[in-house]
Amino acid sequence: MNRVKDWKRVISESFIWRSVFRHGYPDTRRNKMLAVSTNVFLHLHPTKIKERAYQVRFTWCMGGISFFLFLVLTVTGLLLMFYYVPDSRRAYDDMKDLTFVVPFGSVLRNLHRWGAHAMVLSVIAHMARVFYTGSYKPPREFNWVVGVILLVFTLLLSFSGYLLPWDQLSMWAVTVGTNMARATPFLGHEGPFANVLGMAINNDARFVLLGGTIVSQSALLRFYVWHCVGFPLILVVFLSIHFWRIRKDGFSGNL
Amino acid sequence: MSEDLLTGTKRLSRRGFFSAIAWGAFTAYMLALGAVLTRFFYPKILYEPSQKFRAGVPDDYPKGIVNESLKKAQRVWMIHTEKGIYSLIAICTHLGCTPNWFLENNRFQCPCHGSNFTLEGDVIAGPAPQPLFRAKITLAADGKIQVDKAITANRPPQRDEAPFVLKV
Ligand code: HEM
Ligand code: FES
Helix, strand or coil: CHHHHHHHHHHHCCHHHHHHCCCCCCCCHHHHHHHHHCCCCHHHCCCCCCHHHHCHHHHCCHHHHHHHHHHHHHHHHHHHCCCCCCCCCCHHHHHHHHHHCCCCHHHHHHHHHHHHHHHHHHHHHHHHHHHHCCCCCCCCHHHHHHHHHHHHHHHHHHHHHHHCCCCHHHHHHHHHHHHHHHHCCCCCCCCCCCCCCCCCCCCCHHHHHHCCCCCCHHHHHHHHHHHHHHHHHHHHHHHHHHHHHHHHHCCCCCC | CEECCCCCCEECCHHHHHHHHHHHHHHHHHHHHHHHHHHHCCCCCCCCCCCEEECCCHHHCCCCCEECCCHHHHCEEEEEECCEEEEEECCCCCCCCCCEEECCCCEEECCCCCCEECCCCCEEECCCCCCCCEEEEEECCCCCEEEEEEEEECCCCHHHCCCCCECC
């Protein structure tokens, strides 16, 4: 018995152990604060908040749920990438494999799909909450601006992901969606002032988005890369700014 | 810029000079990078049907008929009217669906949101905001019709003149 205790002491007093567990059990006030402030994930949150801040009535926790859904989508999306190939000849078959053949593939796909819908909704609800509680007012105007960018990239993620199943719904949704770019002033070949810069179907804004004049292989690859790497990376950058600003500006509504 | 305290004249300090050079170089680099990235996103080779294609000879298109033989491959109708032959692009100007030709109604109708177009391509019903487009159409040296969908017009008088109508 004593030997076990000795070993426990030797281990828990070793340099390695103490370099990982940098404070004692969070049973004292000091250790509780340290547990939060010395941990990179936990320190996003203040070490102390007022009791009122727990009130879901004020924030609806919609920002937090949006972030949680983003994490869910990142994990499920990463797993989907192991079976999905962005090749126009096989993308649709891969989707069917994911649904019917891959173990738990259908759960994964549905998590990703419902998560995506839920994220769009929760981001919009979060924005509405910030608006109705007046939390966009000084000094938080900058964070509102960052929030608008986050909304845009959430929608872009949703739109770019929509093409990937490569079924009729995807094809026509993205055909219609990218056709809007035809009407861009100056940069779209059917928009106002298209002639000023000599825009045509094979050199305008839509052409750059699709990498061609029709929704085909190059469009699928471009949307895939934006969806899986480009947009999530940009979103993470702006999320970091968003969270950092929340800490710097403080919570609104006397929380 | 720094101010000479004795004379009060402004002059470019050494630090200001180097800072201007550094910022200038940085700006030039960023602009060039922007240009490079923009160019990068323009593919040089397209693995899709060319915008330019041969469309047979004028005799293939008798007067008064909407020819649909190229619709599937090239998404155009070849139409021969009093004014000549024109190649009407089968992309609805509303949101890009493919309208169909209905001989009995003498109009094009889009299945998506119900836009209707005349033989000329003008909108007579539905949400489409502008007429259908016509592609550039010319006669090549070998007597074949050459169509280029990258060059288009959809309003008179432009669309009723060469190169958007082939007089025969
Ligand atoms: C790092 C984050 C993400 C990765 C790696 C990722 C990856 C993928 C992959 C590989 C697919 C194709 C398979 C499939 O359709 O199920 C996909 C689909 C999709 N993604 Fe994402 N995704 C991410 C985040 C998001 C976010 C934030 C949204 C929207 C808010 C979103 C919306 C969609 C939608 C709507 C689909 C189509 C789903 C379906 O039809 O089943 N994704 N994603
Ligand atoms: S796309 Fe033709 S009417 Fe809407």
